[in-house]
Amino acid sequence: MKQYIETHKDRFLNELLDLLRIPSVSADSKFKGDMRSAAAFVQKSMLAAGADTAEIYETPGHPIVYGEKIIDPSLPTVLVYGHYDVQPADPYELWDSPPFEPVIKNDRIYARGACDDKGQFYMHIKALEMMVATNTLACNIKMMIEGEEEVGSSHLETFVNSHKELLECDTILISDTSIIANDVPSIETGLRGLTYMEVEVVGANRDLHSGVYGGGVANPINVLCEMIASLTDADGRITIPGFYDQVVELSAEERAALNAAPFDLEAYKEDLQIGDVAGEKGYTTIERTSVRPTLDVNGIWGGYTGEGAKTVLPSKANAKISMRLVPNQTDEEICALFTKHFEAIAPASVRVSVKPHHGGLPYVTPTDSVEYRAAEMAMEESFGKKPIPARGGGSIPIVALFEQVLGRKSILMGFGLDIDALHSPNESYGLFNYYKGIETIPLFFKHYAQLKK
Amino acid sequence: MKQYIETHKDRFLNELLDLLRIPSVSADSKFKGDMRSAAAFVQKSMLAAGADTAEIYETPGHPIVYGEKIIDPSLPTVLVYGHYDVQPADPYELWDSPPFEPVIKNDRIYARGACDDKGQFYMHIKALEMMVATNTLACNIKMMIEGEEEVGSSHLETFVNSHKELLECDTILISDTSIIANDVPSIETGLRGLTYMEVEVVGANRDLHSGVYGGGVANPINVLCEMIASLTDADGRITIPGFYDQVVELSAEERAALNAAPFDLEAYKEDLQIGDVAGEKGYTTIERTSVRPTLDVNGIWGGYTGEGAKTVLPSKANAKISMRLVPNQTDEEICALFTKHFEAIAPASVRVSVKPHHGGLPYVTPTDSVEYRAAEMAMEESFGKKPIPARGGGSIPIVALFEQVLGRKSILMGFGLDIDALHSPNESYGLFNYYKGIETIPLFFKHYAQLKK
Numbered sequence: 001m002k003q004y005i006e007t008h009k010d011r012f013l014n015e016l017l018d019l020l021r022i023p024s025v026s027a028d029s030k031f032k033g034d035m036r037s038a039a040a041f042v043q044k045s046m047l048a049a050g051a052d053t054a055e056i057y058e059t060p061g062h063p064i065v066y067g068e069k070i071i072d073p074s075l076p077t078v079l080v081y082g083h084y085d086v087q088p089a090d091p092y093e094l095w096d097s098p099p100f101e102p103v104i105k106n107d108r109i110y111a112r113g114a115c116d117d118k119g120q121f122y123m124h125i126k127a128l129e130m131m132v133a134t135n136t137l138a139c140n141i142k143m144m145i146e147g148e149e150e151v152g153s154s155h156l157e158t159f160v161n162s163h164k165e166l167l168e169c170d171t172i173l174i175s176d177t178s179i180i181a182n183d184v185p186s187i188e189t190g191l192r193g194l195t196y197m198e199v200e201v202v203g204a205n206r207d208l209h210s211g212v213y214g215g216g217v218a219n220p221i222n223v224l225c226e227m228i229a230s231l232t233d234a235d236g237r238i239t240i241p242g243f244y245d246q247v248v249e250l251s252a253e254e255r256a257a258l259n260a261a262p263f264d265l266e267a268y269k270e271d272l273q274i275g276d277v278a279g280e281k282g283y284t285t286i287e288r289t290s291v292r293p294t295l296d297v298n299g300i301w302g303g304y305t306g307e308g309a310k311t312v313l314p315s316k317a318n319a320k321i322s323m324r325l326v327p328n329q330t331d332e333e334i335c336a337l338f339t340k341h342f343e344a345i346a347p348a349s350v351r352v353s354v355k356p357h358h359g360g361l362p363y364v365t366p367t368d369s370v371e372y373r374a375a376e377m378a379m380e381e382s383f384g385k386k387p388i389p390a391r392g393g394g395s396i397p398i399v400a401l402f403e404q405v406l407g408r409k410s411i412l413m414g415f416g417l418d419i420d421a422l423h424s425p426n427e428s429y430g431l432f433n434y435y436k437g438i439e440t441i442p443l444f445f446k447h448y449a450q451l452k453k
Numbered sequence: 454m455k456q457y458i459e460t461h462k463d464r465f466l467n468e469l470l471d472l473l474r475i476p477s478v479s480a481d482s483k484f485k486g487d488m489r490s491a492a493a494f495v496q497k498s499m500l501a502a503g504a505d506t507a508e509i510y511e512t513p514g515h516p517i518v519y520g521e522k523i524i525d526p527s528l529p530t531v532l533v534y535g536h537y538d539v540q541p542a543d544p545y546e547l548w549d550s551p552p553f554e555p556v557i558k559n560d561r562i563y564a565r566g567a568c569d570d571k572g573q574f575y576m577h578i579k580a581l582e583m584m585v586a587t588n589t590l591a592c593n594i595k596m597m598i599e600g601e602e603e604v605g606s607s608h609l610e611t612f613v614n615s616h617k618e619l620l621e622c623d624t625i626l627i628s629d630t631s632i633i634a635n636d637v638p639s640i641e642t643g644l645r646g647l648t649y650m651e652v653e654v655v656g657a658n659r660d661l662h663s664g665v666y667g668g669g670v671a672n673p674i675n676v677l678c679e680m681i682a683s684l685t686d687a688d689g690r691i692t693i694p695g696f697y698d699q700v701v702e703l704s705a706e707e708r709a710a711l712n713a714a715p716f717d718l719e720a721y722k723e724d725l726q727i728g729d730v731a732g733e734k735g736y737t738t739i740e741r742t743s744v745r746p747t748l749d750v751n752g753i754w755g756g757y758t759g760e761g762a763k764t765v766l767p768s769k770a771n772a773k774i775s776m777r778l779v780p781n782q783t784d785e786e787i788c789a790l791f792t793k794h795f796e797a798i799a800p801a802s803v804r805v806s807v808k809p810h811h812g813g814l815p816y817v818t819p820t821d822s823v824e825y826r827a828a829e830m831a832m833e834e835s836f837g838k839k840p841i842p843a844r845g846g847g848s849i850p851i852v853a854l855f856e857q858v859l860g861r862k863s864i865l866m867g868f869g870l871d872i873d874a875l876h877s878p879n880e881s882y883g884l885f886n887y888y889k890g891i892e893t894i895p896l897f898f899k900h901y902a903q904l905k906k
Contacts, residue, residue: 027761088763094659151761178665192664196762204725206547207877211645211847212631214777215747216738218731221772222685222750228675229682272657278671278802285669294668297675298765299756304773308480308604309649309810310541311775311848312751312876319674320757322764324667349731357762394664395764423765424660 004130005438012438013109013431015045016122019084020102020111026062026085026151035147038084039063042145045125050132051143059155062147066166069128070140076452077140078445079169081398081410082121082176083149086113087423094425108428115420115429120175121145123415123434127441136442138449142169146398149176152196152358153398160398160405170452171371172402173444175437177392177414182432184262185379185387187372188412190290193325193362194395195335196298199342200318201227202351207303208313217313218349221302224317227345227352231295231321235281238295238323240341246328250291258291259284261390271419290391294324320357324393331359331397360397365409370451375413378443382436413444457583458891465891466562466884468498469575472537473555473564479515479538479604488600491537492516495598498578503585504596512608515600519619522581523593529905530593531898532622534851534863535574535629536602539566540876547878561881568873568882573628574598576868576887580894589895591902595622599851602629605649605811606851613851613858623905624824625855626897628890630845630867635885637715638832638840640825641865643743646778646815647848648788649751652795653771654680655804660756661766671802673770674755680798680805681772684748688734691748691776693794699781703744711744712737714843724872743844747777773810777846784812784850813850818862823904828866831896835889866897 005012024038025031039056046054046067054067062085070077089099089112097103102111109119124143131137144167146156160167177188203220204213233239250258263286269277279288288294302317304310323334339354346352366372367389379387392412399410415437421427458465477491478484492509499507499520507520515538523530542552542565550556555564562572577596584590597620599609613620630641656673657666686692703711716739722730732741741747755770757763776787792807799805819825820842832840845865852863868890874880 027763028759087765088757088759088761090757090759091660150763194664194764196764198762204727206725206874206879207544208725209847209876210747210749210751210775211647211777211845212871212875213725213742214749214846215741215745216730216732217725217727218729219749221753222681222748225678225681225750225753226685228678232675232679272659272661272666272670274657274670274802275804276671276801277669278800279669289666289669292668294663295675296663296667296672296766297678297756298663298763298767299758300674300678300770301754301758303750303752304541304543305752305754305771306481306541306543308541309651309773309775310480310603310751310876311647311649312540313749314751317753318758320762322663322762324664347731348729349727351728392664393667394662418665421659421662422665423662423763426659 001130001134001439001442004134005435009435012126016119017102019118019122020113021100023100024085024147025088026148027088035062035085039065039147042084046143049125049129051128057159059159061155064147064156064159065145066143068142069137071137072140075139076170076449077142077168078448079167079172080124080141080143081172081174082124082145083117083147084145085147085150086116086118087150091425096426107431109431110426110428112427114427115416116422116427117149117176119429119434120414120416120437123175123437124441126438130438131442131445138445142167152360154358156398157401160401164405167406169406169408172408172410174396174410174412175414176396177394177412178416178418179414180262180388180390181417185383185385186390187375187379187387188392188414189367189389190364190391191362191399192393192395193329193331193360194322194397195325195331195338195359196322196357197335197338198318198320198355198357200316200353202316203349204315207315210311210313213313218347219313220317220350221314223347223350224302224319227342228297228319230345236279238293240337242337243334247293248327255287258391259286261286261388289393291326293326293329295321297321324395325362327362327364330361335359360395361400363399365412369409371409371411371448374444374448374451375411377447378440381443382440454583454587454892454895457587458888462888465579469572470555472571472575473566474553476553477538477600478541479601480541488515488538492518492600495537499596502578502582504581510612512612514608517600517609517612518598519596521595522590524590525593528592529623529902530595530621531901532620532625533577533594533596534625534627535577535598536570536600537598538600538603539569539571540603544878549879560884562884563879563881565880567880568869569875569880570602570629572882572887573867573869573890576628576890577894579891583891584895584898591898595620605813607811609851610854613854617858620859622859622861625861625863627849627852627863627865628867629849630847630865631869631871632867633715633841633843634870638836638838639843640828640832640840641845641867642820642842643817643844644815644852645846645848646782646784646813647775647850648778648784648791648812649773649775649810650788650791651771651773651808651810653769653806655769656802657768660768663764663766666766670766671800672766673803674767676800676803677755677770677772680795681750683798689732691746693790695790696787699786700746701780708740711844712739714739714841742846744779746779746782748774750774777848778815780815780817783814788812813848814853816852818865822862824862824864824901827897827901827904828864830900831893834896835893
């Protein structure tokens with residue numbers, strides 16, 4: 001295996017760089033054509049790697065690429081999931097090199113999607129090529145690479161529901177998460193859910209002169225700020241009635257285990273250049289970013305934002321607000337609670353509208369399952385160290401759906417690092433991590449097949 | 454006089470339309486060339502109207518146009534002030550017709566600057582033409598039309614200080630304000646001051662993934678919202694320590710006089726399509742918009758504001774915040790108080806920076822002066838109704854400076870209306886008001902000369 005990687009490492013890298021050159025941004029309709037090119041690239045790669053079939057399934061949104069190689073119906077089947085869409089790259093001016101012109105610097109690949117998730121799902125395609133070429137594929141493999149993960153996977157949900165047989169499998173393997181460090185391998189045992197809202201606050205029917213009307217007419221920006229500020233209290237708790245009702249409090253043991261993971265607060269603050277961390281009172285940074293729900297404004301805009309000064313009392317203000325959810329919150333319920341509350345706290349001097357973007361359920365993976373054990377053994381073999389189970393703060397909405405519809409658990413065996421700057425300018429992915437993933441994935445198949453015997 | 458206007462009305466209008474076609478936006482440097490064209494246009498117009506001299510004075514910013522006609526040193530001298538710069542026109546998409554392509558609809562001129570202040574200062578140039586042509590000019594006249602009123606008149610301040618002799622006069626006449634209604638003439642007896650700030654709140658050194666870091670790292674947008682919300686309390690009072698210390702409370706009599714002005718709250722709400730007015734507890738809408746100070750966010754931006762959803766925890770957030778001031782607040786003091794307070798309330802998890810844009814002092818004009826009486830008589834003669842003294846909510850920072858440096862009071866004899874939508878899309882100016890102004894101004898000169906005898 002290592003020999004095969006060594007022989008083909010340059011090609012493995014160049015193929016990924018070609019994929020990274022395609023600006024497949026799912027959130028912005030102006031990249032629709034690039035989304036199709038990316039899907040075609042993935043299909044071609046699957047076939048080249050040795051898949052029996054690889055097809056592009058159309059959806060009302062961006063297409064889904066599905067491929068498979070069934071070697072023996074009696075063997076266990078692994079469904080690999082990933083996504084070829086990426087987050088928007090703006091603000092462009094903060095990138096040291098253009099987001100869709102990948103460059104290699106200090107053994108890292110810099111590009112939007114380098115890690116999330118092109119670099120990570122492409123490891124699976126190269127692992128497939130390797131297992132086929134070396135005739136070591138130990139399980140049947142199905143691969144589903146979608147194009148709407150960054151915008152909520154809404155059409156994938158429909159697809160999964162209508163293709164249960166096609167997607168029938170024993171477990172689902174996903175590389176879209178991180179390890180604690182290159183010398184501290186870990187496996188994500190949980191994900192937060194998400195509900196993403198967009199709000200608009202409207203005051204007068206037109207922009208007004210802040211001198212003539214100022215002080216007598218509600219300013220929608222001031223009002224929006226007050227409404228947003230009121231959504232959290234002095235202890236960093238979210239004030240939406242019922243918000244915490246379904247939140248599962250961890251036991252002292254679970255919290256201790258969680259906080260046992262290596263974490264250097266000073267290094268964390270140093271890396272982010274912040275004077276202090278912040279968050280819900282009574283919880284550690286590890287807990288705040290994994291097992292506690294959040295409310296973050298992802299974007300806000302209103303009034304005059306150009307050069308210089310404009311004394312305008314604007315007609316409206318807008319914000320994008322998302323909440324990360326934890327077991328057993330559901331995005332439907334939190335979306336409803338948020339909407340009801342936000343409308344309820346609006347003063348009579350303004351009108352508000354609330355629009356949900358997308359959401360997903362939180363997820364927890366058991367550490368006593370065959371598939372978890374297989375992942376553990378694979379990583380231990382490739383990293384030379386037993387991986388630590390860790391709860392993640394991100395969201396992969398589809399994981400909960402897989403469990404509901406396919407009745408299977410997902411294994412979150414990712415190879416990224418915090419420094420990869422996912423969703424940020426200068427996203428990157430380590431060459432070590434890319435090749436280590438390609439090396440580890442076949443080991444999962446090997447151990448999983450053996451354990452299932 | 455009326456005859457002269459009747460004969461030349463079309464030309465009077467077309468000349469103004471030509472001026473309105475020049476996008477002289479002082480706040481945005483990309484209109485620098487247009488600012489020069491506008492200044493040249495004003496100079497040409499003054500000379501054509503009969504000024505002895507008209508010159509363009511350079512400044513480090515936009516030029517000042519000064520012209521005069523001295524007919525007899527023994528006669529009183531009136532200094533006319535106005536500004537040829539306009540507010541930015543965006544949001545352009547809300548204009549029914551392009552802001553710099555004036556159109557006449559329902560006897561109104563629609564264009565950026567139609568009223569504020571091109572339409573209003575140009576009335577004075579046409580009034581001069583008329584007085585010269587009919588040989589009825591009763592006072593010496595000096596005209597100073599600047600290009601930086603909408604950005605704080607900072608260079609005019611230097612110019613006035615260094616040209617005291619040139620600007621020597623008995624009173625200053627300004628048309629940059631409104632009347633209550635076309636059948637309810639009024640004269641502005643006060644203006645609010647202004648201090649305009651820009652703030653930035655910075656969290657982490659880069660945009661972060663809201664799943665990986667959300668809940669553990671301060672979100673600068675949430676923090677900015679909390680800081681802005683905390684600047685006013687539940688009663689609509691501004692919480693900046695010392696903010697009200699210099700505010701002059703009006704006597705019961707003054708308040709009664711102020712509230713005696715015709716004002717229809719229902720019509721006001723109807724016009725703005727708002728469910729309710731808002732503002733400082735214990736004051737009427739008239740008071741809130743004229744004799745009470747304010748704090749309005751004029752613009753806010755941060756994070757992802759594009760199409761769709763981006764789960765980013767942004768690195769920074771910004772806002773433009775301005776405060777209208779009343780006697781005896783000073784912009785220097787309030788600027789300092791705001792800066793000190795805003796920096797003081799910033800949590801350790803963020804860094805804030807505060808930058809002042811510009812400011813101006815509030816102003817009050819006495820109603821027992823010769824010049825006020827002259828304005829009163831002029832309006833009574835042209836409108837057939839005695840004008841009401843009214844306090845305005847807007848700001849003309851330079852007015853307070855004139856008093857300090859030239860030792861003269863300004864008469865705010867404006868002819869606009871609230872419906873003119875100053876600083877808003879679809880700004881307009883009534884043809885009635887334009888011609889009525891041209892008719893009234895010479896009457897001011899006539900009565901002022903007589904009263905000064």
